Amino acid sequence: MRTLFLFFIFSVLVSFKAYSLEFSAIQDLAKDPQWQRLVYYKKSFFSGIESLIDAPAFFNAKDGKINPESELKATFELMQDPLADQIKEENSVFCRFPARVAWIKNKISAKGLRLNLRPPLCPRYQKWFEALRGTSASLVFSSYFLNNPSSTFGHTLLRINKAANQDGKRYELLDYGVNFAANTNTSNPLLYSIKGLFGGFPGTFTTVPYYFKVREYSNSESRDLWEYQLNLTPEVTDMLVAHIWEVGSTYADYWYLSENCSYFMLALLEAADPNIDVTSKLKKYVIPTDTVQVVYASPGLVKSFHFRPSVRTELFTRLIELTEIEKNILAELIEERKFSEKFKKLEIMRRRLVLDAAIDDMDYLYAVAVQKPESPEWKFKNQILIERSQIDEVTSTLVIPAPQQEEPHAGHGSRRLGFGYQNNDQSGNNLLLSYRFAFHDILDPFIGFPEYAQIIFFDLKLAYEEKPKKLELTEFNLFEVLSLSPYNQFSKSLSWRLKVAVEKLVNEDCWGCHALALSGGAGYALKIADDPRLVSYMGLKAAVYSTDRDHRGNNFPRWMLGAGPNLILRARWNEASSTVLEAWYRKDMQVRYNEYKELSLSHQISFGKNNGIRLTGVERWFEHSATIEFFHYY
Amino acid sequence: MKKIILILSLFSVSAFAKSYGDAGCGLGSMVFGSEEGFSQVFAATTNGSSYSQLFGISSGTSNCQDDGAIKGAKSVPAFIEVNKVALAKDAARGEGETLAGLANLLGCKSSNLGRTLKSNYSRIFVKTNMNPADIEAGINTTISANKAQACGA
Numbered sequence: 001m002r003t004l005f006l007f008f009i010f011s012v013l014v015s016f017k018a019y020s021l022e023f024s025a026i027q028d029l030a031k032d033p034q035w036q037r038l039v040y041y042k043k044s045f046f047s048g049i050e051s052l053i054d055a056p057a058f059f060n061a062k063d064g065k066i067n068p069e070s071e072l073k074a075t076f077e078l079m080q081d082p083l084a085d086q087i088k089e090e091n092s093v094f095c096r097f098p099a100r101v102a103w104i105k106n107k108i109s110a111k112g113l114r115l116n117l118r119p120p121l122c123p124r125y126q127k128w129f130e131a132l133r134g135t136s137a138s139l140v141f142s143s144y145f146l147n148n149p150s151s152t153f154g155h156t157l158l159r160i161n162k163a164a165n166q167d168g169k170r171y172e173l174l175d176y177g178v179n180f181a182a183n184t185n186t187s188n189p190l191l192y193s194i195k196g197l198f199g200g201f202p203g204t205f206t207t208v209p210y211y212f213k214v215r216e217y218s219n220s221e222s223r224d225l226w227e228y229q230l231n232l233t234p235e236v237t238d239m240l241v242a243h244i245w246e247v248g249s250t251y252a253d254y255w256y257l258s259e260n261c262s263y264f265m266l267a268l269l270e271a272a273d274p275n276i277d278v279t280s281k282l283k284k285y286v287i288p289t290d291t292v293q294v295v296y297a298s299p300g301l302v303k304s305f306h307f308r309p310s311v312r313t314e315l316f317t318r319l320i321e322l323t324e325i326e327k328n329i330l331a332e333l334i335e336e337r338k339f340s341e342k343f344k345k346l347e348i349m350r351r352r353l354v355l356d357a358a359i360d361d362m363d364y365l366y367a368v369a370v371q372k373p374e375s376p377e378w379k380f381k382n383q384i385l386i387e388r389s390q391i392d393e394v395t396s397t398l399v400i401p402a403p404q405q406e407e408p409h410a411g412h413g414s415r416r417l418g419f420g421y422q423n424n425d426q427s428g429n430n431l432l433l434s435y436r437f438a439f440h441d442i443l444d445p446f447i448g449f450p451e452y453a454q455i456i457f458f459d460l461k462l463a464y465e466e467k468p469k470k471l472e473l474t475e476f477n478l479f480e481v482l483s484l485s486p487y488n489q490f491s492k493s494l495s496w497r498l499k500v501a502v503e504k505l506v507n508e509d510c511w512g513c514h515a516l517a518l519s520g521g522a523g524y525a526l527k528i529a530d531d532p533r534l535v536s537y538m539g540l541k542a543a544v545y546s547t548d549r550d551h552r553g554n555n556f557p558r559w560m561l562g563a564g565p566n567l568i569l570r571a572r573w574n575e576a577s578s579t580v581l582e583a584w585y586r587k588d589m590q591v592r593y594n595e596y597k598e599l600s601l602s603h604q605i606s607f608g609k610n611n612g613i614r615l616t617g618v619e620r621w622f623e624h625s626a627t628i629e630f631f632h633y634y
Numbered sequence: 635m636k637k638i639i640l641i642l643s644l645f646s647v648s649a650f651a652k653s654y655g656d657a658g659c660g661l662g663s664m665v666f667g668s669e670e671g672f673s674q675v676f677a678a679t680t681n682g683s684s685y686s687q688l689f690g691i692s693s694g695t696s697n698c699q700d701d702g703a704i705k706g707a708k709s710v711p712a713f714i715e716v717n718k719v720a721l722a723k724d725a726a727r728g729e730g731e732t733l734a735g736l737a738n739l740l741g742c743k744s745s746n747l748g749r750t751l752k753s754n755y756s757r758i759f760v761k762t763n764m765n766p767a768d769i770e771a772g773i774n775t776t777i778s779a780n781k782a783q784a785c786g787a
Contacts, residue, residue, distance in 0.1 A: 124701065128691070131703035165738065173717075173735040176703070179689075206689035207702045211735065212661065212716055248691025248702070359723055370719060373763045382760055385726040389755035394728030394748065 020080050021108070021115055023073050029107055030069035037271045038100050038243065040252070041068050052259055052267075054202070055250035060093065075100055085118040095122035098129075099243035099271070125245055132176045132207060132241050134160040135234040139265060139302075140177065141226045141292050141408050142217045144450060146483045151221075152455055153287040153439060154408070156262040158269070159210055159227065160241060163234075173211035178244055180205050180264040182254035196256040203254030203264070205247050218310040222364060225308035226408055228292070231300055232273065240272035258284060262291035276301065283415070287438055289408050289448070296409035305409075307402030311367075315360040317400050319490060321353055330354050331489045334361050337380045339387070348391060355388040356395055361490060404447075411448020412609045412633040414438045416459075420614075420629030426622070428466030432474075432629060435460045442482065442570055443578050443614060444633070445606040451572075452525065452535060454482035454497075473514065476502040484525040484537055484568075495525040495537055497566075503545075506622045507591040509558070511551040519543035521566050533572040541566035541584055562588035562596060579603045597621045610634065658766055659698035659712045710739050714773075715766040722759045725751035742777070746786030750776060 029035055039058075044050035044066075051058070051065045059065050061074035078084070078093035079101060089095045094117075101119075108115050138159045145151040158178040164170045182201035186192050195201050217223040232240070247268070252259060263286055266278045278301070281294045296302050309317070319327060329343050333354070346354065362370055362381040369377035404410075420432035437458035440449045459477035464470075480499040485491060498520045505515040523539015542563035550556040564586040572578045579602065586596040599619045606612035610633040617626050691702045698708040714721065717732050724730025728748045737744035751758060754776050762768035777784045 124692075128701045128703050131700075131706075169734075171735045171738045173731060174713075174738065205691055207691050208689045209704055209712070209716070211713065211732070215716055215720065245691060356727065359726070363719065363723070373765075378764070385722055386756055386760060388726040389752050394752070395730075397729065 020082075021113060023076055025111070025113060026072070026076065026104070026108060027069065029104070030072040032107070034103060034271075034274050035068060035072060037267070038103060038246075039064075039068065039071055040267065040271075053247070053250050053252050055252075058247070058250040060097075072104075076104060079104065079117060080115070082118065085120045087120055089120060089122050089124055092120050092122065094119040095125045096249075097246050098122070098125060099239055099246050102239065102242060128245065129241060132160055132244070134162045134175065134237050134241070136161045136232045136237055137230050137240060137269075139228045139230060139269075139292070139295055140213075141228070141288060142213075142223045143226070143406075143408070144453060144455065145221050145223050146453060146455070146481055151223075152481070154289060156265050156288045156291060157213065158240075158265050160237065161229070173209075173214060175210040177208050177210045177213045178205060178265075178268070179208055179213075180254075180261045182256075183251075196254070199253035199255045199259075201254045202251040203259070203261075204251045205244065205264075207244065207248070214308065218308065222310040222312040222367075224310045224313055224406070226292075226402070227306045227308060228295060228409075229303040229305065230269070230295075231303050232269075236273045240268060243268060243271045258286060260286070260288075262286060262288040266291050266295065285437070287414055289411055289439075290414050292408050293411070293413075305402070305407075307400065309400045311360055311363045313400060314398055315357060315364050315490065317398060318353070318357040318360060322357060326350060326354055327489060330357055330361070333358055333384075334365070337376070339383075349393065352388070352391045352393055352395070355384055355391070358384050359388065406448065406450065408448055410609065412440070412445045414633075416444070416631055416633050418629050418631045420627055422463065422625050422627040424465075424623060424625040426467070427463075427472075430466060431464040432627065433462045433464075434629070436477075442484075443580055443602055443604040444631075445576070445609050445612060446572060446578065447575065447609060451532065452484035452486065454480065456480040473502065474504065478502075484535060486525045486527045486532075486535055488527070494522050495539065496520070496522045497539075497541070505545055505547060505560075506620075507560070507588070507593045509550045509556060509591070510547055513547055513549055513551045515545040515547040515560075517543055517545050523566070535568075535570050537566075537568040539566050540564070541586070543586065558590070560588055560590050562586040562594075564596075576606045577604065595621065604631075658715050659704075659708065661698070661712060661716050710736070711766065711770055713739055714770050718764055718766055718769060721769075722755075722764070724748070725755055725759060728752040736773075740773075740777070740785065741787055742784070743786030746784060747777075750784040 040052040041049050042052055047066055049066060049068065053065070059071055059074075060078055061067065061070040064071035064074060075093060075097065081087070084092065084094065094101055105115065105117075138161060140157050140159050142151075142155045144154050159172075159175050160178065161172075162170065162175050180203055182196060182203050184192060184196070184201050186195065214225070217225055252264070254260060263279070263282070266282070269276050270279055276298070278291075278294050278298055281298070282290060322330065326346070329340065329346070332340055333343060343351065343354065359381070362377060362384065366377040366381075369375045370381050372378055415438070416434070416436040418432065418434035418436075420434075422430040422432055424430055436456065439455040439457055441454045441456060442452070456477055457479055459475070459480075461474040461476070463472045463474045465472050478500045480497075480501065482497040484495045485493040487493075499517070501517050502514050503517040504512050505517075506512060519541060520543075521539045521541030523537055525535055525537040528534035528536055540563060542561070544559060544561050546559045548555065548557045564584065567583045569581040570578065582598075582600050584596070584598045588594040588596060597620065600616060602614060602616040604612050604614040612631045614629045614631060615627070616629070618624070689699070689702045693699075693702055695701075698705055698712050704712045713736060717735070720730070720732040721736060724733035725748070729744070733748050733751065734744040737747040740747070751773070754772070758769055758772035758776065762772055781787060
């Protein structure tokens with residue numbers, strides 16, 4: 001009898017032990033890279049290790065943000081709570097952290113251990129999961145949008161690709177996109193910039209129907225989309241979706257140049273799949289194209305890519321089909337907003353082509369106005385649509401091949417390092433050193449970038465001068481944008497430029513002293529002989545300079561304002577070489593040496609996508625110089 | 635001075651209260667923005683905070699969404715609301731990706747639906763003043779009148 005009793009006690013103890021697993025059995029998982037990825041632990045400068053996520057609710061342990069083992073233990077204990085199935089969904093570890101739970105369970109069974117868990121039902125999570133669920137994912141890159149500073153470098157998001165229908169087709173618009181963005185609460189440009197750069201805004205994840213993003217980007221902002229299909233299995237995709245739910249209710253401080261949209265997209269992928277290794281290949285500061293390039297270069301990660309054209313790109317493709325006469329009829333149609341006799345005389349198939357182009361043109365020119373019923377644009381577009389609907393012929397789907405020269409993954413590295421030699425008639429033989437953080441100017445290797453845009457962020461130019469011998473700051477360009485839009489019948493946008501920099505100024509009080517310079521200009525650009533490789537720009541450029549010292553170093557605060565005509569001529573001879581001629585004549589106020597004249601001629605020959613040699617000759621009223629520089633992009 | 639401020643504030647309130655005919659999910663006006671010109675530069679259309687309220691994951695239930703995912707019953711109205719311009723374009727042309735997406739949601743063949751929307755274009759898109767709810771009603775009526783031909787299902 002006693003033995004039976006002892007046996008009973010023994011079996012109860014044994015079964016109790018089997019019921020709950022000791023943490024020590026899985027303690028080593030805290031160091032597993034996948035655990036680090038799921039909870040976003042990174043080596044921290046100050047305290048060793050810290051999670052990028054800032055919301056306290058993301059952690060089950062009090063010190064979970066800085067202690068992976070503690071967090072694992074807390075999560076694990078919550079999983080093993082015998083009353084777990086009675087906890088409300090909103091508070092249950094199973095429903096709040098489905099990916100972590102799944103990963104822990106998999107690891108435990110891989111160790112050959114058993115777990116007895118009592119998870120509750122998670123109806124709310126299940127419903128969401130089924131809505132988003134897919135069999136693979138794509139990384140989507142939307143191209144540069146210079147009219148919105150936060151989108152200057154493009155943007156990336158993930159798209160969860162739903163399984164094909166019974167008819168074997170996929171309906172991409174119905175997929176869900178996953179986005180990470182800053183919740184900005186200010187439209188004050190200075191505050192926006194400072195907070196954006198230095199983590200002043202919380203960043204959150206959102207899930208948006210892909211059709212919503214397409215309408216935003218392609219239609220209202222005329223941005224092309226590049227969709228990179230990733231080699232993910234359905235199981236990995238399920239893990240990805242589960243993980244998105246986990247991070248969905250949290251936030252992380254958004255740093256425009258590091259922990260930004262593009263970084264987090266890659267981090268999400270890594271959390272879902274231990275075989276993906278991309279963030280380690282990134283530099284500390286990243287912009288969206290950096291991440292696209294790293295993903296594309298990762299062996300076996302990208303299956304294929306697809307180009308989704310914006311309304312603007314569609315329009316310009318349709319225009320190619322039209323004759324000159326038809327283009328004139330179209331331009332007149334859009335301008336006059338009535339169907340001319342010439343239009344009515346067109347043969348029905350040609351009329352159809354003109355109408356198809358007219359529809360896109362209205363959407364391109366009046367993206368916002370065509371939304372408002374009763375606006376004249378909306379009314380006229382409707383007339384066009386009615387006309388079109390009355391022509392029986394169904395438009396065949398426009399097939400637009402991805403423009404090879406704009407492939408974002410094929411572009412040069414976003415950083416640029418430069419070494420050079422300059423012969424200057426004032427300062428002698430100088431050695432040059434330059435470092436540019438981002439991004440692209442119109443002489444850099446042109447593949448992978450919009451042809452007529454220049455975006456520069458933090459370009460530091462130093463010179464070790466000969467007469468007198470000293471290290472000199474030639475220029476520190478904080479931010480510069482040049483947006484050239486070649487003017488034609490269908491694209492009448494202004495071209496413009498903006499620059500904020502520390503530059504050297506020369507006038508009677510300030511011979512080569514440093515000034516904070518804010519300059520901007522506007523004008524029109526034109527393709528010469530209709531050749532896209534030849535472009536000219538003529539505009540007005542104005543600048544404000546602020547100095548606080550004269551050239552003897554005495555405290556002498558002053559500011560100066562000047563403006564004048566600015567001309568740019570650019571010829572891109574082939575894939576590897578371009579020439580730019582630029583001139584600026586500026587009349588200054590408040591000084592005696594008040595006529596600033598500058599003429600520069602630059603030619604760059606590029607070798608592959610990441611190296612180039614640039615020759616520059618500059619003539620200013622106070623100096624002439626000839627420079628040769630070697631650039632390396634990385 | 636007070637009068638001017640009062641008048642100005644009334645003006646701005648009414649400007650914000652303006653909607654473009656979408657009482658449904660509130661998604662339509664958000665896509666296309668309500669500001670034009672230079673003010674749009676810092677309006678941060680793709681990164682705004684109202685965006686995250688509407689599409690925030692586990693953000694709870696709203697009119698058309700559950701935790702950021704469109705509710706099953708609202709999938710057609712939300713789709714029409716956001717895509718009405720592209721849908722009208724596809725309908726006039728008789729085909730397109732947006733039209734195919736709608737056909738999928740409705741359980742119809744896109745070639746059938748395309749022909750139907752094209753021949754009923756005026757009634758569905760023009761007479762309704764591009765009001766999403768009316769567009770939806772128009773499409774539903776047209777389909778139920780002759781399901782085999784209109785929908786091909």
